[in-house]
Amino acid sequence: MTGKALNLITGIHHPNVGTTDYPTALNFFHEVFGMRMVAWYLMHGSKDSDHALIAYGDERNSGFFSLCNRPEMNKLTPVPGLTSPTGQSDTVAPGAMQSISFHVASEEDLNAARAHIEAKGYSVSDIEDRGYEKSFSLKGPHEMLFRIAVDGGVRTGQRDLIDMEAANELGLSEAEVLAAMSPSPEPDEYIATPNPDFYDSKYRFGLTKDTAFIPHLPINLLNWLMTETIPADQSRSLKAIVSNLKKMAVALPRILLLKLQGKLRVTQ
Amino acid sequence: MININKAQSVSLATGNPRETIRFYSEVLGFSLIAIQREKSGIRVVMRIGEESDESTFSLYFDEAIAASAPVVDVSEPRDPIGVIAPGALQHLAFTCPDRDALDRLVARIRRNGIWVIGPLDHGFCYSAYCKGPEGIVFEFATDHDPTVDTSPWLDPKTAQKHGVSVSEMQRLSSYS
Numbered sequence: 337m338t339g340k341a342l343n344l345i346t347g348i349h350h351p352n353v354g355t356t357d358y359p360t361a362l363n364f365f366h367e368v369f370g371m372r373m374v375a376w377y378l379m380h381g382s383k384d385s386d387h388a389l390i391a392y393g394d395e396r397n398s399g400f401f402s403l404c405n406r407p408e409m410n411k412l413t414p415v416p417g418l419t420s421p422t423g424q425s426d427t428v429a430p431g432a433m434q435s436i437s438f439h440v441a442s443e444e445d446l447n448a449a450r451a452h453i454e455a456k457g458y459s460v461s462d463i464e465d466r467g468y469e470k471s472f473s474l475k476g477p478h479e480m481l482f483r484i485a486v487d488g489g490v491r492t493g494q495r496d497l498i499d500m501e502a503a504n505e506l507g508l509s510e511a512e513v514l515a516a517m518s519p520s521p522e523p524d525e526y527i528a529t530p531n532p533d534f535y536d537s538k539y540r541f542g543l544t545k546d547t548a549f550i551p552h553l554p555i556n557l558l559n560w561l562m563t564e565t566i567p568a569d570q571s572r573s574l575k576a577i578v579s580n581l582k583k584m585a586v587a588l589p590r591i592l593l594l595k596l597q598g599k600l601r602v603t604q
Numbered sequence: 605m606i607n608i609n610k611a612q613s614v615s616l617a618t619g620n621p622r623e624t625i626r627f628y629s630e631v632l633g634f635s636l637i638a639i640q641r642e643k644s645g646i647r648v649v650m651r652i653g654e655e656s657d658e659s660t661f662s663l664y665f666d667e668a669i670a671a672s673a674p675v676v677d678v679s680e681p682r683d684p685i686g687v688i689a690p691g692a693l694q695h696l697a698f699t700c701p702d703r704d705a706l707d708r709l710v711a712r713i714r715r716n717g718i719w720v721i722g723p724l725d726h727g728f729c730y731s732a733y734c735k736g737p738e739g740i741v742f743e744f745a746t747d748h749d750p751t752v753d754t755s756p757w758l759d760p761k762t763a764q765k766h767g768v769s770v771s772e773m774q775r776l777s778s779y780s
Contacts, residue, residue, distance in 0.1 A: 342633035344709040346653040348611035349697035349745045356690045358766040362776050370606045373777045375757035385685050386762045389754070392608040399611050404685070404694050405766070412678065412689040417668075419679045419692035426643060427668040429679040430619035431738030433693035434664055439612035449606040468638045468649045468660060469612065478691025485612040487660070490637045492651050497638035502646045506621040506639070506665060516629040516636035516650075522708055529711040537719035539735040542682030550721065564727045567759035604676065 342519055350400035351436050352387065353480065356410050361403050361477045365390045368456050368476070369438065371401065377567045379404065392438065401436070420479035437471060437483035446470060449484045467497045493517060540603065548600035549591045561587055613649075614696060615662040616740065619670040621648060624663055624737045631716045632698070632709075634661055645669070652698070680739035697731070697743035706730055706746045728752055 355361045365371040369392065376388040385406035393399060416422045418429045426434055440446050446463065450472050454460050461473045471485035490497060495517075503513050534540060534551035543550070550558065561583050594600050618624045625648060628634045634650035637660070641647075645666030652659045674680035677687045681694050688694050700706040703723070710720050710732045722732030722744075731745045755777070763773040 343654055344633055344700060344705045344712065345698045345744065346701045346705075347659050347699040348614060348652070349699040349743070351611070351614055351696050352694045352743075354688045354690045354692055354694050359768055359772075362768070366776050368606075369608055370779065371608070372779050373758070373773070374754040376762050376773065377757050377759040378762065379685050382685055386759075386765070389757075393610060398609060399699070401611070402697075406685065406687060408677070408687045409690060412687075414689055414691040415678060418672070418675060419689040425668070426617075426645065426664055427666060427672070428617045429672050429674045430617055430669055431674050431736075431740045432617055432679045433696075434615040434617055436614050437612040438608040439610045439659070440607050441609055445607050449608075452606045466638075466640070466642075466647075471612075480691045483613075484606075484608070487612060490649075490651070492635040492637060492654055494637060497640060497649070498636070499639050499641065502641055503639045506625070506646060506648070508622060508625065508639075512622070512626070513636065513639075516625050519629045519633045519635060522712065526704070526708055527711055527715075528707075529714040531714055531719050532717050534719045536717070537735075538717045539737060540719055541684075541735055541741070542676060542686070544682065547683060551719065555722070558721065559724045563725045566727065566756040567761070 342521055344522065348399060350389065350402040351433065352402040352404050353433070353478070354409050354412075355403040355405055355478060356412070357477065358388065358403065358405065362388065362390070364477050365401060368453055368458065374400070382406070414479040416479065421481050423475070435473065435481040435483050437469070437485040439485055439487060441486075443470065443486055446472070446484060446486050453484070535601070535603070543601065543603045545600070545602055548602055549594055552594050552599055553587070553590065557587065557590075611659060613660040613662050614693075615664055616693075616738075617669045618648075618663045618665050618738060619672065620738065621646070621663060621665045625650075627737050628661060628663075631713055631718070633712075674739040676739070681741050684733045684741055684743060686741065693740070695733070695741035695743050697745050700744050700746040703730060703746055706732060706744055709744055728754065728757070 371390045371392045374391045379385045379387050387404040389400045414420045458474050463472045468488045468490045469485040471483040473483045637651050638649035648663040650661045681688045720734040723730040729745045729747045731743050760770045
């Protein structure tokens with residue numbers, strides 16, 4: 337097949353995980369993993385939801401871990417078997433996160449990391465060699481399961497870690513396995529593509545009465561409404577206040593019209 | 605001493621491996637590199653990019669997962685700022701190397717019949733969002749400039765709301 341090589345995604349930017357206890361969680365990432373917080377502010381124009389970005393790696397910010405909170409979360413606790421693995425079992429709900437792995441550069445670094453974490457008083461597993469990585473695990477705040485890993489260097493196209501009998505148990509034929517090993521390339525030319533109708537989308541967001549307008553606004557308007565300014569400017573700058581008033585003046589009549597037209601539907 | 609230099613992998617549970625594997629390979633472009641038995645289930649590992657030193661993505665299937673279902677506002681968020689239990693994944697953001705890659709990815713996802721919001725400008729990165737199989741919320745992000753000074757985004761009011769003093773926030777934002 338011809339086409340542009342598929343390097344549209346090249347890494348993990350950040351997993352965003354709920355917290356009801358920022359001080360404990362932030363201290364854990366700082367003291368145990370040696371990470372530093374680089375941002376903590378209200379999320380995307382929200383009035384009461386906030387998130388903290390925690391960086392690792394060098395000064396170029398090679399990636400983040402993110403914690404978030406909104407008031408409704410404060411009534412919830414981790415649910416073993418649904419939102420967090422229990423230790424005896426790796427089962428969580430479909431789509432939920434079992435674990436997040438962080439990478440170190442060498443086996444020497446892996447051993448040093450294990451000793452460092454153990455010295456901090458955390459129970460760590462033995463190092464396992466899974467072929468695609470060598471890693472050990474530990475439990476962190478909110479029952480989160482972490483792994484520290486060295487990549488095994490398995491190349492795309494390599495077949496020796498594919499157990500076809502297990503693949504068949506997953507319902508995959510050999511042709512489907514081969515297709516998943518080499519995804520379709522991108523066309524050479526960029527083809528601007530409009531959104532499908534929101535309600536026909538194969539997967540779609542759940543809309544509440546507060547967010548039901550989102551699929552109906554032009555993307556340029558949404559972008560303008562949701563573009564963020566640094567926290568100091570949000571509260572202190574006259575320019576920011578005028579800008580927010582202008583945004584409300586433009587958006588509210590449109591949203592009211594959509595409501596009168598009966599287009600604001602709530603979905604699961 | 606610990607020298608973490610990137611996120612190596614995120615592991616999600618799946619009750620419908622055939623559909624989810626197809627989504628991650630055909631829509632997001634990940635390459636399958638391992639299917640192995642592990643404990644009482646089966647582990648599927650995919651390479652995120654094309655180079656052998658890039659991060660991986662992992663799915664885990666067993667009968668108990670297949671028999672369960674996500675619970676909205678507990679294990680499954682409705683949207684990119686939705687409610688979930690503490691410790692649960694609210695959304696998963698992947699890195700696009702530049703704005704061209706992000707635009708191409710958004711077009712590819714839409715060609716697969718999925719509604720995407722964005723790219724939006726967050727001030728220091730562009731992001732697009734969509735839902736995926738089994739209720740997961742994705743973000744796809746490319747930074748304006750990875751060397752940008754992010755300190756203005758450390759908001760003392762947010763820290764104080766959660767019982768963290770300004771000096772403690774400063775300590776947490778320096779290398780330990």
